[in-house]
Amino acid sequence: VRLVESGGAGVQPGGSRTHSCAASGFTFEDYYMSGHRQTPGNGPEWVATITTFGADARYANFAQGRFTISRDNAKDTLFLGMHDLKAEDTALYFCARVPGATASVFDYRGLGTQVTVSA
Numbered sequence: 001v002r003l004v005e006s007g008g009a010g011v012q013p014g015g016s017r018t019h020s021c022a023a024s025g026f027t028f029e030d031y032y033m034s035g036h037r038q039t040p041g042n043g044p045e046w047v048a049t050i051t052t053f054g055a056d057a058r059y060a061n062f063a064q065g066r067f068t069i070s071r072d073n074a075k076d077t078l079f080l081g082m083h084d085l086k087a088e089d090t091a092l093y094f095c096a097r098v099p100g101a102t103a104s105v106f107d108y109r110g111l112g113t114q115v116t117v118s119a
Contacts, residue, residue: 001025001108003095008113015085017115021078021095028076029053032098034106035069035080037091047093048080049103058103085117 007019019035034049048069050057057069068081078095094112098105 001097003097003108003110005093005095005110005113008093008115010116010118011085012119013086013117015117016081016083017085019080019082019093019095019113019115021080021110023076023078023095023097026097028071029073032103033069033071033078034096034098034103035067035078035093036096036104036106036109037089037093038112039091044094044109045091046104049098050078082115085115087117089115090117091115 002024004022011017029052032049032051035047036044037047038044046060047063048059050069050071054071066084070079092112092114094110096106096109099107
């Protein structure tokens, strides 16, 4: 299983970024996928999860209305759109594979990319 992210960068408050995650080594469309973030000294924080064919998605409270998770099963790629970014959204963002029914539990994760929100 391999998950490789791209899309990290610096962005100004109120700006947007799209985080991409290319998956390989497993049948992508068979799994729910999730996005998480992590700041130094803290454990991972769940952001969102999307079902196998993208029909449904769930979001953490802070992400609701600002973040959008989506997927392209033809390209084995997961996307996390982030809008109206705030300084407190600064973190390492990574994608993960969800092995079961619990949206925030993952078995494999990518290394992540850094998103820094500052003026």
